[in-house]
Amino acid sequence: MSSSLPVAASSRRAAGKRPALLQPLLDAPVWFVLAIVLLTSLLGLRFYREPQLAIGKRIGYTLLAPKTMDVEDRLETEKARLDARRNAVQIYSLDPQIEAQVHDSLDDLLTEGDQIFATAGSLPYIDTGILASEAQRYLRAMPQATWLQIKQLIGSPTPPAQLSGLTPIERQIFGNLNKNRAGNSDGFAALIERIERARLAYGQAIARLRTAPLVYQDRLLDLSPDQWKQVTQQVQLVTRRLLAMGVIPGLPQPLRESGVMAQLPTSFNVLQRRLATDLVLSVLTPNLKVDRLESFQQAERTAENVPTVRLHIQKGQVLLKKGEMITPRWFDILDRLQLTQRGVNWLELLLLVAIEAVAFAAFLIIDRRLGKACLCRRDYLLTLVIALFTSGIGVIIGDSWGWGGFLPFIAAGLWLGNFYGSKRGSLALLALAVPFWYGLKIPFTIFLPVFIGGLVAALLVGRLRSREEMAFLGVFAAAVQGAVYALLTVVFSNGFEWGELFVHTLEMAGGGLVCSIVALGASPYLERLFDVITSVRLSELANPNRPLLKRLATEAPGTFQHTLFVANLAEAAAQCLGDNADLVRAGTLYHDIGKMVRPRYFIENQMGLPNPHLQLDDPWRSAAIIRDHVTDGLKLARRYGLPQVIQNFIPEHQGTIQIAYFHHQACELVGSDNIREEDFRYPGPIPQSRETGLVMLADACEAALRSLKDVTEGEAVAMVQRILAARWREGQLKDSGLKEEELPQIARIFVKVWKEQNHQRIRYPSASPKTPEYQVARR
Template sequence: MKMHKFLQFLNQQLTHWRRQYKTLRRKGKLMRSPKGKTHTRELLRTMLKNVFLFLSKTNEKSERRKQERALRSKAQSVNIKSSICTVGLDWAYKQRYSVILAIAVVSLTGIIGHKLYNQTQLKVGQPAPQTITAPYTASIEDQKKTEAERKAVSTKSLQVLMLDARINEKINENLQQLLDDGNEIRAVAGAFPFFAPVVLSISTQRYLRSCSESEWQALLSAVENSKNQQQKGIGQTTPDAPNQKRQPRITSKSDSQNLEKTQPVDFSQNTDFTQAVAELESYRLTTSEKSLSLVIAEISQTRQRYIQATAKLLKLETVSPEAIYEESLLLDLSDVEWEKTQMGIHQSIERILTQGIPQGLPKNILQDAVSLQLQTFVPESAETLAKNLLLAVLKPNLQKDEEQTRQNAQKAAAGVPPVMVQVRRGEVIVKKGAQITAWNFEVLEHYRLIRREIKWQELVKLGGVIAIAIGIFVWVERHIDYELRQRDRLLVLLLTLSVPGVIVIGLPYTTWSALGLLLGSFYGPTLGLTVVGLLWPILAISLDMSKAALLAGVGGGILGSYIAQRLRSREELALLGVAIALTQGGIYLLVKILIGQVFGSTWYIVFQEAGLFALSGLCWSVIALGLSPYLEKVFDLVTPIRLAELANPNRPLLKRLATETPGTFQHTLLVATLAEAAAKELGCNVELVRAGTLYHDIGKMHDPLGFIENQMGGPNKHDTEIKDPWKSAEIIKKHVTEGLVMARKHLLPTAIQAFIPEHQGTMLIAYFHHQAQQMAQSDPSLNVDDADFRYDGPIPQSRETGIVMLADSCEAALRSLQASAKPVGEKRSVKDVSTEQALAMLNNILRAKWQDNQLVDSGLKREEMSQIAQIFVDVWQQFHHKRIAYPKLKASSTGRNL
């Protein structure tokens, strides 16, 4: 056998040497020069070296076989002992799908039904099976009485009140509005005093601008009569009208017009009237008649403004039912007094609000407090006005501080010692047939006289429900486009277990948002919604948890499952996390509103819980975003976001491809364009096709010049250096194996790695196969085996890799067709000629691939071949569209081109 192999090896070597000898002789390099002799010596030396290497390798192989036999005999006994374990592992591997389903049922049942493990046989309200006595004397806490006393103490604890800043702000706004109204009315009335107080006293000025029109006319007549009498020397003038009491002040322009129609009356008994006449007469005597006329004119203008201000004040009182401002209170104050009044009001209300106004405070107490504060800051003449203003805006600004009140109640309750009851040895705890009370149960628990057991029946029922839910999940899984692997099912199980697992720990803010976001991102909305929808009723009937919390979590999970896979960036997923948070908080608040808990005294706690649920949804979404890249790598997942990241040309492998093999990189971009267009039309995963196409030829970096697109018009090494179609075919085939090595080294997903071998399938390397056949025709000793010129495969296993195979084959054909097309300027354009030629050529290529059984496992249909060919031609036409012929520019007269 060894001799036979040796002779076969010598035959192959001699054939190879004879072929080299003929080549050298044909080129005239053999035995015709010193250089030719060197070639001959090198040929003989290589022959002897290969013979010795073959013999040494043969010896090494024989020695290795002896060692292997020894090791096999030693390990035979160990294999016999471990055969049982091996058979078990083999069975588990073959039945791994069923094993994972069983693990899912057991683990979900175990976590969700954790409360069924340690259940008591006796319960409160059940009859005692026998009379039970105390085994020894002990002091036992009566929890019911202790709780009652602590509750009574906590109820009597003082409430903690806190200032409501919003109410204070509203009070200050209302007060400022009233003061602004007062300022506006006083601005209409004009400045006061309107004349120097040393000439006309403030009381006189107040009287002159506010007296009735009849009084004003009588006053002018009195001043005029006094002037006339002085000129005649008669003495001081007195009105001729009969005595009458002072008329009321005018309040509107209509009142003054009515008063003008009345008969003149005597105002000499009116002190303000006589004082005003005296002061005006004194002013006339000390100045002149002209100055007095100017003063009277100014008084008339002031009276008109006063009438307008009074009308505006009446209008304001009509709008507001509470008469806060009164004419005599607001307009009779001087400007200085009004400024002090405003400042004093602000200081007083600040003190009052700081001290706080509780609910139910008697009105008289508030009035006394306001009066006490105003005495210090407000002029005496403005106290009534300021009091009216403050009482109009002040309202209770203290509210109950729920948190501090609860803490005080807890502290008070914690200070109450437990109520201890002594139970003596032999004392009957409960008689046979009597109902077990809460106190009896506590005593039995203290003495550990209650047996605990596992509720197997309830666990079996729960397991049955979970098994039905998993059956529905399996049915949905088989009807979706995405085929789950065992690792995918394991990840779905782990993510599902996180929801009840967090609830079991005692945290109500569970992982619904992370579950929906991750499942929707990894496996699509159908699978995510199925898991969330099946888990919801199971938790609702199995665990004691708030229905509002459950609905809020489910709402966030549904939103994440439905939208996650549509997003194409981490930023969009982050915004989805915010939307999930708002959804969870909003649903929780809406449920509480529907059941009426928001309108009670605990509204503050409800809003706080809604905020916490929203915050928990955001936090779990952030955790899911942080875990997503690691889960993608550990479980070998491809999501749209990861595919977009892998398709980034700045990735190290793609940058190397563009730098080291620029021709291959351009070829890759064109193939990607063709494949994306076909994938989009056929409803395939466009992101996967784009990313997979960019990496399908990375193996060409192992020998860039071995591929014609990277030779840039230089010599072809296959024709000038190698000249051996078998070696050339090995170089071409090696770009697949080297590509897989690079892909694994850079941790590319399996879905991306599949494009590297499957885009070539088991196709024949036709060019070098044809060369080998020609050489075999001239040299009958050569044997051409088709397997040496075929790729190792596998053939495309998905529609995406099948499309890339077709695009890769058609791209070179379209490029060659474009290079051979007629130039523009002939009777027929490139577009008119190339379209029919391109479509016919591509149909032939696709037909050949189909007939070669390259697409039998891809899922592509025969009728789709013509559609794909048309898509490729359409894209090719977009790249090589028709252009107009620009006219040649003529040289200018100076000899230079424009």
């Protein structure tokens, strides 16, 4: 299926003309010259005042200062300001959310410690007159085997050899308990029971401590309850102080530890200090975040305060010696001194003009040889606008190729491919790309990705039929643009960082995506402004919910049904012949809209009602009413903003054929010699494109095909061929591009569609079981 614009363009020229090789240039000299002038004005900007003493060149003589003056050293100034920005103090702000999270985490952690102490039980758990507090702490943590040994020895004759295996504190515990048993034998059992309960609670606390946070394990219960209480109070106080002062991200661990310990009281023992420090550090999180806006503003203020670096140059001072290379810094200084010898580079400028001329001439010549149609003036104008837009963005970007992803080749590819078809769109994009690259001297790794992204868009967009598909194609083309950039960078770059490559790849893909969004948003406006027909627009125009088609279906239902059948016939023929079926269908749906003005004057809308032509009894008036449905249709088409190529179907489908019925009536009334032929003919023009020619043939055959009953396929084809041959003999198709040898094929297609829409249906039996049809159906 051919693209829409070439078909639209074919409706503007007669068929059968074979242009010579240079004929395209002769047909469009104004556009050819205008394109070269305008694009040279944009792409050749750098050649108008090109310096002879450019960066990277070696000077052939010793360059002396022509006068005494102070010159701003902009590169050194910018370097100093850049250093000032980098070294500017960052501005931090407190994050209250992090502060709340730290307090919550600390509360949970301290609650866990309190619960472990509560499980272990209080100290002392027996009278300190029996055992001191330290001895009680040791007793509850004593190994079970040692405790059982001590219990066996209490109250029994104790040889010194059995006590030698105990530690001093264990012997002390044994002596005190043994002494208590001897002095208070009645309460000794209760004393042992309290000790057992304390040991059991301590064992449960130890078990819980094994699953507690690591900061507690193996040392929490070494503190006394009073010591733990002091630790919790100081941990909360120190945490609040540090958060109030602000914790900077990235602070080294030794500095954080020393900061916490400096806040602790000197009365803490080593274990208390270590545990308190670890508790604070385990929950402490940096609560200062960089305030990007304030830091940026501070950096800019710092940079603004850097004084301008100026060079004092004396007249006759040696600026550059012979053979020295011109660096960017010295080029800027020489340029401010007007010593770079700027002027028009006529050689480069003429070479750019030659490249443009060859590229555009090749485009025009190949465009003529692509097939059915070439571009018209409006198409040249739109193509030039797209080329100027693309070139203008390239000039604006200038040497800032970090923004190269925003070169709108994807947008140009989507527009050109959608408006002119994939072949012409790709060809136009290539014709633009060559002078674009030469004029702007874009780095290879930047130009090739954006060009390939645009080429992918131009090649694939011609197959699409909806805006949604175009949107997804834009995403795909942007991804291709980013991927090609990454591949070229990896292959051709001497050194790169993967992080920077990832960021730049995203920038390239993001720039392509922005360009595709711009193309998608601007497409409807360009289509309307330049009256461009695309497949997407044709699909929208063929939607039966369009206001004009809904009016046609409501106000002239018979005409609407006639239109649908004609559209089916013509569309099938267009598909088989390789013409634009989308254009044929859309144009056919609107070809008879003028009948809405006086619907009852057309037989398909009378529906058994009286024929108003009988009341007129005037063939001249009746013929004028029938003929006026063309002019009425054009008025409606303009009012509803239909494209010109769709409007062409309204007069061209009738051409200049005769309104035969009323012409015959008039001849019977006054004789054929007294009749003006133009009173009974449509005004024309005859079909100017294959598409409108197919609609004329389908319209002529529609009524005849509907009237056929009980005929063979061969008879139907023969009848249709006679109708088509009559139109050919009348000369109605001579400018359409259709060929006489195609008429038999068109006739067969029409009959095939007619057969498909008028196939024989099953005759359903009567509901009564006694009828023969019912019995046959049962068998």
